Amino acid sequence: MRLRSVQRGLRIGAIAFAILTYLILIGLPTRLGSVATPVLALLTALIFWVALRGGKSKRALADQSPAPLALTGATAGLASGLLTAALIAGFARLLAAGVNVQPYLDKIVPLNMAALYGVMPGAVMAGELPGGGWLWQVGLLTLAGVVGALLVLLERSLRQRTWSTGGALRWLTIVLPFVLLAFVIWLGSPGVTLGGNNRGTLRLLAAMAAIGSALFALRAAQRGREQRILALLLLIGLAYLPFTLDQFQNSVMGIVFIFVMMGLGLNIVVGFAGLLDLGYVAFFAIGAYVYAFLSAPFASPAFSALLTSLGVPADAPLVSFWVAIPITMLAAGLGGVLLGIPVLRLRGDYLAIVTLGFGEIIRLFMLNMSDLTNGPRGLLNVAPPYLFGYNLGNPRDIFILALLGAGVIAFAAYRLDGSRLGRAWIAMREDEDVAQATGVNLVQTKLLAFAIGALFAGLAGQLYAARQTNIFPDNFTLFVSVDTLSLVIVGGMGSIPGVVLGALALKGLPEVLRGIDEYRIVTFAALLVIMMIVRPEGILPSTRRRRELHEEGGPASEPAITLEPALPTDYRTLDGGKL
Amino acid sequence: MEATDFHDGLPPQNRHKRIVTSTIRSSTSYRVRRQATTTRWLVRGLGLVGLALLLWRVVTVGLAENYPLSFWISQALNGLVLGGVYALVALGYTLVYGILLMINFAHGEVMMIGAFTGVFALQFFTALGWMSGPTTLVVLALLLIAAAGMLGSIATGVTLERVAYRPLRGAPRLVPLISAIGASLFLQYSVLLVFGVSPRTYTRPPLLEGGFRVGDVFVPYTGVIIFVTSLLLMLALYLIVQRTKLGKAMRAVAEDKGTAALMGIDVDRVIVFTFILSAALAGAAGVMLGFHNTVVKFNSGFVPGLKAFTAAVLGGIGNIPGAMVGALLLGLIEAIGPSALGIPTEYKDIIAFSVLVIVLIFRPSGLLGEVVSEKKA
Numbered sequence: 001m002r003l004r005s006v007q008r009g010l011r012i013g014a015i016a017f018a019i020l021t022y023l024i025l026i027g028l029p030t031r032l033g034s035v036a037t038p039v040l041a042l043l044t045a046l047i048f049w050v051a052l053r054g055g056k057s058k059r060a061l062a063d064q065s066p067a068p069l070a071l072t073g074a075t076a077g078l079a080s081g082l083l084t085a086a087l088i089a090g091f092a093r094l095l096a097a098g099v100n101v102q103p104y105l106d107k108i109v110p111l112n113m114a115a116l117y118g119v120m121p122g123a124v125m126a127g128e129l130p131g132g133g134w135l136w137q138v139g140l141l142t143l144a145g146v147v148g149a150l151l152v153l154l155e156r157s158l159r160q161r162t163w164s165t166g167g168a169l170r171w172l173t174i175v176l177p178f179v180l181l182a183f184v185i186w187l188g189s190p191g192v193t194l195g196g197n198n199r200g201t202l203r204l205l206a207a208m209a210a211i212g213s214a215l216f217a218l219r220a221a222q223r224g225r226e227q228r229i230l231a232l233l234l235l236i237g238l239a240y241l242p243f244t245l246d247q248f249q250n251s252v253m254g255i256v257f258i259f260v261m262m263g264l265g266l267n268i269v270v271g272f273a274g275l276l277d278l279g280y281v282a283f284f285a286i287g288a289y290v291y292a293f294l295s296a297p298f299a300s301p302a303f304s305a306l307l308t309s310l311g312v313p314a315d316a317p318l319v320s321f322w323v324a325i326p327i328t329m330l331a332a333g334l335g336g337v338l339l340g341i342p343v344l345r346l347r348g349d350y351l352a353i354v355t356l357g358f359g360e361i362i363r364l365f366m367l368n369m370s371d372l373t374n375g376p377r378g379l380l381n382v383a384p385p386y387l388f389g390y391n392l393g394n395p396r397d398i399f400i401l402a403l404l405g406a407g408v409i410a411f412a413a414y415r416l417d418g419s420r421l422g423r424a425w426i427a428m429r430e431d432e433d434v435a436q437a438t439g440v441n442l443v444q445t446k447l448l449a450f451a452i453g454a455l456f457a458g459l460a461g462q463l464y465a466a467r468q469t470n471i472f473p474d475n476f477t478l479f480v481s482v483d484t485l486s487l488v489i490v491g492g493m494g495s496i497p498g499v500v501l502g503a504l505a506l507k508g509l510p511e512v513l514r515g516i517d518e519y520r521i522v523t524f525a526a527l528l529v530i531m532m533i534v535r536p537e538g539i540l541p542s543t544r545r546r547r548e549l550h551e552e553g554g555p556a557s558e559p560a561i562t563l564e565p566a567l568p569t570d571y572r573t574l575d576g577g578k579l
Numbered sequence: 580m581e582a583t584d585f586h587d588g589l590p591p592q593n594r595h596k597r598i599v600t601s602t603i604r605s606s607t608s609y610r611v612r613r614q615a616t617t618t619r620w621l622v623r624g625l626g627l628v629g630l631a632l633l634l635w636r637v638v639t640v641g642l643a644e645n646y647p648l649s650f651w652i653s654q655a656l657n658g659l660v661l662g663g664v665y666a667l668v669a670l671g672y673t674l675v676y677g678i679l680l681m682i683n684f685a686h687g688e689v690m691m692i693g694a695f696t697g698v699f700a701l702q703f704f705t706a707l708g709w710m711s712g713p714t715t716l717v718v719l720a721l722l723l724i725a726a727a728g729m730l731g732s733i734a735t736g737v738t739l740e741r742v743a744y745r746p747l748r749g750a751p752r753l754v755p756l757i758s759a760i761g762a763s764l765f766l767q768y769s770v771l772l773v774f775g776v777s778p779r780t781y782t783r784p785p786l787l788e789g790g791f792r793v794g795d796v797f798v799p800y801t802g803v804i805i806f807v808t809s810l811l812l813m814l815a816l817y818l819i820v821q822r823t824k825l826g827k828a829m830r831a832v833a834e835d836k837g838t839a840a841l842m843g844i845d846v847d848r849v850i851v852f853t854f855i856l857s858a859a860l861a862g863a864a865g866v867m868l869g870f871h872n873t874v875v876k877f878n879s880g881f882v883p884g885l886k887a888f889t890a891a892v893l894g895g896i897g898n899i900p901g902a903m904v905g906a907l908l909l910g911l912i913e914a915i916g917p918s919a920l921g922i923p924t925e926y927k928d929i930i931a932f933s934v935l936v937i938v939l940i941f942r943p944s945g946l947l948g949e950v951v952s953e954k955k956a
Binding site: 027102104107274345346352358360361364519521525526527529 | 622681682699742743746747750751752753754755756757758760761762763764765768769772773774775776885888892923925926928929932933935936939940943
């Protein structure tokens, strides 16, 4: 028994060592500075917690008994500590010997090692490392192992007790957004010094937390009158937000809500209809470019030449922002149908790759058709929206416009979800053949999903162009698609509040935490994988999807009755070349 | 073929799909069926028009430009070399797809990491002075570099399978795909963070520089070596899959995981072995692509990966000879396409993507494959 605990500890220690090596190699200690080792130890403690509790289920947790667990934790901590300390010492020796490691490993610099030892970089270069440095590292990581084990035990004893919170937790959830909103307003009032230099960041964070908690509050409220009153109050609070936030905060919120608009559109395609579209950025780009052509025709050489030859002056916007809305949406919707027709017969992963190809093709065209799109130099001086002569191009008004746009789209999506079309989408997502058999017109249903999703992306694109005033092909890379898809997935596929939460988490937080900008993509990529393993239904899932992914007795993809015949379907494989 | 009796004498391929759809079709309204055929004819008509336009363009450009024959031959040779490399990567997609029915989106990154390991091995041997030494030493070093690249890829592939794919086995199909996209981004940007932005250069040893002439056509040594090595590796793969016990187990698992497990096959082990095979091929491809393009960057696996996937689809995914044929064909199309169509070479990537889209629309089963794109998700 003891031997097995030690073996398990060594295995967990090795995993922790691999993760720590990765974090050191990507230069996290340099960022953390003098607190590097304690913070890494804290992170390791969390890793040990997850690894030691052994799986997601409650039973795995209950099987753990204190003594072996502590032994495993301590072994894991000691093992990872010794390995990591050896690695750090090795790197430090190399640097002290004057070897320039940077051409091979970019982030292994004296500053990085110095942060781990808690000394000045000069000391690393001179080879004057504190004698007990490695003991400190090993000690902290061993402690992390013990703490990890204690966390598991703590979790177990908490789980075993049944908590009777009554309605208190629910009421707390409902009141929280108002408390946060009040906090935001209070932080903005003159004379408050809380947070010092980071007051603006704190406010932005609080504002985002307020919106996020509002979504949970709405879910916690009882359906019916209670929910409606709460929604009304929250809307009033939300409407007040743009007027209390400052320029920078409003501009961050603006981009977050432009992505909410996009996410809601993609949610229709991916979440409702189950068509994985990786080229969604194409419609966003169409919206932005069409609006740019309409409002700044002079920016495009070919288009302005065409207009002048037709006798239309090309030196002023052709139409206003408001008139442009139906045009851009229509153009994007048309793009959606044109993309949809060829891919009608494709499903699942094939669809993903083809749409990804489409997205790239559109971007390559924008990059290379210099006559029309001005190539990489982009289209400049796109007009902001005007209303009765007022320029609405400032961050506050863009935020308000994005809020309005997101509201309209959310309402449309909500109504679509329950409509005949929405149910047809869900039927199609679950099983195309059966959906067709029950009378769903697949061609029409699929094209409508693509078109409606594209319409919303077009609107988002137009607002984006008006916000940026200058647009370049680089604004429309694959990463916009991936970001949008991630926010839909993290929030919960098919869930409208999920999209808002996802946008706040994936587009808002990085703006707040500017320090981790370099690590943004790896963080989200890792998050995407972890999310798929731990909680594939998202943070705020729609009730239906939650049920699907957490069916009792086995994975959701294996229904009790399969249509497949029991015998293998293709015998050529036994003699032919096919795998 | 003794099992035919069980299924009303239908041809064995796609039998289950036919059964399912035919049962459903019989209860479907006439309107739906007619609609489907109308769309199909519409698509076919559009395809013919497109083909005619394409031919017209090729002929007019060909008459206008009047390139010498040697130009076309050397372009075609370039295409074959590139096609050989794509084939190795495409085989990785096909192997994994055949067994797990999932697109290993991060396969291009597995190749890129192989290329990185290879470049470090190259730097090591250059520092030892082997690269400028006698021919045998250079050849030995090159083999070791290729082996290093393969090992780097294998380590990545196996870790990928263990961390990002195995926990998701049996989940709905979108779930592993999203996980694969996440893994692909994670690998790319981790390499960027760990090794820095500056590209690594593959300095060719003097032995590999230059080439020989056949008539007017110049054939570089690297091209010959890459093409021959790719063919040898493909042959090795074919033998492994067809002649070894593990290969037989792979084919059994591809056929039916459940039954294979009942026959005493360790499915997990076979899947890991598949990832090892596909990663090894990708690693070799990465090193060769490195010598061919002379630079590797954190994102240099992405586009070749997509193209290799295109090649796999072109040949019929899940089909080993198909991946080889598709890749060589794609290499040729990409090399000859821009000059034949009279468009700038920057549009080369557009041609590859268009080929993918066109194949999926008109023949989703690929050239040699069975219909899988419409299989139940």
